[in-house]
Amino acid sequence: MISTPHPRTLLLTPGPLTTSEATRAALGRDWGSRDDDFIALTARLRTRLTALAGGAGTHETVLLAGSGTFAVEAALGTLVPRDGRALVLVNGAYGRRMVEMLRRMGRDHVALEWDEDRPVDPDAVERALLADPAITDVAVVQCETTSGLLNPVERIADVVRRQGRRLLVDAMSAFGALPIDASRLGLCAVMASSNKGLEGVPGISFVVAERAHLARCAGNAHSLSLDLHAQAEGFRGNGQWRFTPPVQVAAALDAALDQLEAEGGIAARGARYAALHRMLVDGMEALGFRCFLPPDLQAPIIVTFRDPGPPFDFAALYARLQAEGIVLYPGKLTREPSFRIGCIGAIDEADMRRVLDAIARAARSA
Numbered sequence: 001m002i003s004t005p006h007p008r009t010l011l012l013t014p015g016p017l018t019t020s021e022a023t024r025a026a027l028g029r030d031w032g033s034r035d036d037d038f039i040a041l042t043a044r045l046r047t048r049l050t051a052l053a054g055g056a057g058t059h060e061t062v063l064l065a066g067s068g069t070f071a072v073e074a075a076l077g078t079l080v081p082r083d084g085r086a087l088v089l090v091n092g093a094y095g096r097r098m099v100e101m102l103r104r105m106g107r108d109h110v111a112l113e114w115d116e117d118r119p120v121d122p123d124a125v126e127r128a129l130l131a132d133p134a135i136t137d138v139a140v141v142q143c144e145t146t147s148g149l150l151n152p153v154e155r156i157a158d159v160v161r162r163q164g165r166r167l168l169v170d171a172m173s174a175f176g177a178l179p180i181d182a183s184r185l186g187l188c189a190v191m192a193s194s195n196k197g198l199e200g201v202p203g204i205s206f207v208v209a210e211r212a213h214l215a216r217c218a219g220n221a222h223s224l225s226l227d228l229h230a231q232a233e234g235f236r237g238n239g240q241w242r243f244t245p246p247v248q249v250a251a252a253l254d255a256a257l258d259q260l261e262a263e264g265g266i267a268a269r270g271a272r273y274a275a276l277h278r279m280l281v282d283g284m285e286a287l288g289f290r291c292f293l294p295p296d297l298q299a300p301i302i303v304t305f306r307d308p309g310p311p312f313d314f315a316a317l318y319a320r321l322q323a324e325g326i327v328l329y330p331g332k333l334t335r336e337p338s339f340r341i342g343c344i345g346a347i348d349e350a351d352m353r354r355v356l357d358a359i360a361r362a363a364r365s366a
């Protein structure tokens, strides 16, 4: 039997994502958590991530071990005062997850909800803030990965600033791919992780927090391990993580950030994803599939396609593509069957061609 080398696995999901060889190569070394070079690497990561969030001078990055959800929970628990009230803007599963976190930590909160194909409406946010002066903090998801929708963060930030409240942004799936300007927008916090648009391996999440507010949050966190104030003090003090750092993951993230810089930064990466997104949508529409969102609401991150129904069978398509090393993602909409295909990660147009060809072959033989 002739064995052909297995082609590279392509993860067209919201994470973990396809990583480059250089990023994976950076995993291959052991580091002591107190080594000078690891402390320097940690400091470098913090500086670079703060700059990517547009927060140099006003913000600082607090790194955590864990998936992205850990950073969101740490941010809400540390930065929303115990006697505060949070307003969560919900148009998908990640917004709902923030409501659930606040409920579990017993923080006072209210939610404003929209359908999964509707963006957050800044005017409605302003009305809610005017009507309820007790609201101290607002939380929103930048790109709602549930559908792939991009919320108007700038306009929401304008409203929240005008009304004198704080804004926390779950920027997870768009960080590194779409610009965000924490200083200019006066954001209280930007939460993201190593394994989405930054194209690192999974295992680190982080909060880029406004320094002045973070300094006021000593003792506020509901959790020891998710206390951003305490971890920030640690980084500023001895430069170390309070608990075992994911050292290889940190080294891989540093390597991934080198590659982001070499690619030309967020603008260039966003342009690559936008081209892949265009190619994906055109290719799928040519095969007869339809996008869930209208083009003006869609971010170039992940696309939700409507399940056309029988004879189409997503489970069969998923299994066929998986056998070829291509991973798609089930839908997450509450209201209708769907599936998702991502256009982020260390992939290029040849990879997207391979994906579209595999889907076309599967569709023909169905």
Ligand SMILES: *Cc1c(COP(=O)(O)O)cnc(C)c1O
Binding pocket: 014, 015, 067, 068, 069, 070, 072, 094, 141, 143, 144, 145, 170, 171, 172, 173, 193
């Ligand atoms: C991926 C993602 C998260 C975090 O998910 P984890 O599975 O914990 O990494 C949070 N918010 C959004 C918008 C995401 O896309």
